[in-house]
Amino acid sequence: MVMMSPELKTPSLARRMACWLYEGMLMFGVVFIAGYLFGTLSQTRNAMDNRNALQAFLFVIFGIYFVWLWAKGQTLAMKTWDIRVVDRNGQPITQARALLRYVLSWLWFLPALAAVAPFKLSGAESVVIVVGWVLVWALLSRFHPQHQFWHDALAGTRLVSTPRLSPKMR
Structure with missing residues (x-):
């Protein structure tokens, strides 16, 4: 088992979920630009055409x-909420580990x-199930020794x- 460094404090679940929601709002812009680019390049006229290809592209x-x-x-949302992603030892993660985290x-x-x-x-029933699962997945972090997401x-x-810098240090 890896020893946890005292300066590596896990953000509260509320702060991580606020960051998660903010990340979702920022992703709207990424989806908009990527969707526009895909639609233009593929000459898609109907939203239902090329749906699977669009999903794979996104x-x-x-x-x-x-x-x-x-x-x-950090992503922009993580910077806003003073959260950083690191490996188990507190070091920056590699692109390979970031890819594994993404998957x-x-x-x-x-x-x-x-x-x-x-x-x-x-649609409403599906949303309830997906939102319910997201809540369950988030709450499961309470069972991890350092309260990390699984x-x-x-x-x-x-x-x-991440420690917030005072205005003098910026």
């Missing part, structure tokens, strides 16, 4: 976005989406608080 774009920024330590981060959604897929549920534990990464 999966790759999200991967590039997150892997690149996590390998640098495992889909555990936030894929189990719920897989559970919804075989049934003909309404996809981070599996990827060998950690979310840690």
Whole structure:
């Protein structure tokens, strides 16, 4: 077992989830630009045309976005909430580890989406199941020794608080 350094404090669940929600809002811009680029390049006129190709394209774009920024330590949302991603020893993560974290981060959604897929549920019912799973996944972090999300534990990464610089130090 790796010893936890005293300066590596796990942010509260509320702060991590606020960061998660803010990240989702920022991703709207990434989706908009990537969707516009995909639609223009593929000459897609109807939103239902090329839907699977668009989803695959967005999966790759999200991967590039997150892997690149996590390998640098933070996304914009993480900077805003003073959170950094590091490896188990508190060191910056490699792009390979960031890629593993990206793939495992889909555990936030894929189990719920897989559970919804075989049934003909309404949009509202599907949203309740997905949101319910997200809440369960977030709360499961309470059972981790350092209160990390389980996809981070599996990827060998950690979310840690970064000290806020005083105005004099900026």
